[in-house]
Amino acid sequence: MPSPVVRTEKLCCSYRVGRVLEDVSITIEAGDYVGIVGPNGSGKSTLVQALIGLVPISEGSASIFDVPCGRFAGWGRIGYLPQSLHLVNPVFPATVAEVVGLGLLSQKRFPRKLKRQDRQKVLETLESLGICDLREKLIGELSGGQQQRVLLARALVNEPELLILDEPTAALDPETRERFYALIGEINRSRGVTVLLVTHDSGAIGQHATKMLYLDKRVLFYGSFEEFCCSKDMSEMFGTHSQHIICHRH
């Protein structure tokens, strides 16, 4: 049996204000597309940030590809796309190709240099996402949707096995958001990339994700959408109407 991509056991994280994650135990298998949903302050972003070492773990354990998060060094196997709202400085003078090229640094050793084949890889990635025509444009001059595609290209250029997306569509209009989710779903199916998507949009991810993790500091639900739709506990929690909307879109 293949080892899980992500495993957490009784994971707890705390900030100064108190505990934001309590006893989170989940296992994510290769090829899963997990939508992480929950109200504001429920610990969704903290969970993914703890996995990649941006937030310290106060209790319990977490591992990626069977390596404890604190010792994990295989950054080339992970693609990460954080919240879009405050990501790009509008006057930053980098071209799209230069930004996407940064995604390849995780595979390089000191002194990190990009070679001709790396530049070719950047072009291929841009082409696969249909944004090759933007390669010479400055990142700050693009629309929010275009910037998100570029940053997704940056996350995908090193052909990751695990793609972590932390509210990537927060600044996008509904139409662009829907296209973005569909694109992630296509990447998950065609390339077998495991996806962890943090979002508020539980209805929309019902269409694309294969599993749902509902957090409110603790795990309230983790399983497939079929299980979610049949769960009476979830009916009590969300109300039958909301549960129906999520399940209907799935």
Add this chain to the structure above:
Amino acid sequence: MNLNLLEILSYGFIQRALLAGTLIAVLCSVLGVFLVLRRMSLIGDGLAHVTFGSTAIALALKLYSAASLLVSLPIVLLASLGILKLTEKARLSGDAAIGIVSSLGISAGIILASVGGGYNVDLLSYLFGNILSISSEEVAIAIGLFCVVMVLLALYFQDLFAITFNEELAKVSGIRTNTINAVLVLLTALSVVLAMKLVGIMLISSLLILPAASALQLARSFKGCVAMAAIQGCCSVVSGIFISFYTNLPTSATVMMVNFAFFGSAYLIRRFLISGNNN
């Protein structure tokens, strides 16, 4: 003054000023791009004030000219790391940390100048710089430090680019962001100590900020931005030295006015030519 260009270039002090000035300008301009984009522009100002304090210590120890660098360099390098540590550990923003270290440096300088009394004039000459009085030893030190900083910049260029674009993303690419931040402030500290002679403590931050700010108006790529800033830095120092020689104006202030003219031109070009074409 009726001297022609070749006659001016035959003077040893002009040759030394041009050589050291262009090297220092390249360093400050290139580092300035990273500092401006990371909103750390005023670190140059803070470290310059520490340089003032350290120069007061050097003068108190009767160390002048190139020898004063032996005192200034380690103190300013430590101060630059102090700013980083204050930011990381003391729950302070970068500008507050720079303000604390900066005022500490300038206060130390004032107290030492007041106690020492007799070397006030020497110390004040560091406030406004005088590149035309740079010695051969100082030029040799400038060449050595220029080589060190440029080699380190070349080795860490992609890492610096990555943390400048987004520190969180850089961390998840396996880049040790704390180390790279330390490299950036240490390189800045080295350049500030060198630039003290060129433009003086009062104007160092403009040599870090203005070429980068001009390049940001026009650049169409990150590498292009770094190259444009370096070229502007060189041109401003060379033309500033010649203009000040012909007009008998202070060199440091003239270099800064030339830099400002470049910035104004870059802004106008972007505002009326580039933006106009895009509309």
